[in-house]
């Protein structure tokens with residue numbers, strides 16, 4: 108269980124309180140500048156809140172050593188620099204607890220075709236897939252025990268349709284195993300199909316949170332995103348969102 112109690116950081120996040128059970132996939136949605144990346148950095152322990160507390164498994168995040176945290180918590184940030192011109196294989200081996208890539212990660216991320224290329228020559232989407240792989244490999248032991256906390260900031264940015272779907276299917280499999288995933292992104296349909304819980308942010312605060320279908324109410328979404336959001340029910344279990352300007 109991850110819980111936040113009245114967490115604030117000046118001019119970026121305002122008094123966020125909420126909890127995410129273990130084994131859940133929580134999607135953080137909201138307009139640009141709403142505070143999603145900042146909230147992820149606070150949950151990751153990379154930013155210290157001005158007020159309030161982040162608890163992981165009932166212990167304040169600042170009571171974990173860096174080593175202890177790195178064993179089970181990983182964070183794919185929106186911007187990540189590659190300082191050295193390594194091959195993908197060399198770069199990945201820095202982060203992994205083992206030398207080989209487990210089949211389930213290769214299946215979802217399909218890295219093998221560019222494994223031996225210099226990392227600075229990858230396309231945007233290929234680079235994003237490598238970043239996600241490095242992030243997950245950092246905690247691969249915890250992932251396989253179902254104990255990982257995985258934080259992802261816009262993991263689909265730059266990915267084609269196939270790789271977006273493969274990625275969300277992987278995430279669904281990881282949460283089924285007990286891992287907790289917190290993902291910030293901008294796709295209402297991915298949230299509708301894959302989130303257990305949605306946190307909807309606006310102006311640094313938590314505008315709504317809870318069960319996906321309840322939070323993703325078209326009227327509420329239209330207000331938060333300042334555009335027209337319509338929901339189309341295709342079948343009883345399947346709906347799609349469409350957005351347009353008024």
Ligand SMILES: Nc1ncnc2c1ncn2[C@@H]1O[C@H](COP(=O)(O)OP(=O)(O)OP(=O)(O)O)[C@@H](O)[C@H]1O
Pocket residue numbers: 118119137138139140141142143144145146
């Ligand atoms: N390092 C920083 N110092 C001060 N303010 C910052 C910093 N980084 C971001 N901000 C501001 O904090 C607010 C929240 O930014 P944040 O990056 O968390 O938004 P976001 O919801 O992730 O946005 P996006 O959808 O554009 O990625 C914004 O107003 C932003 O300009």
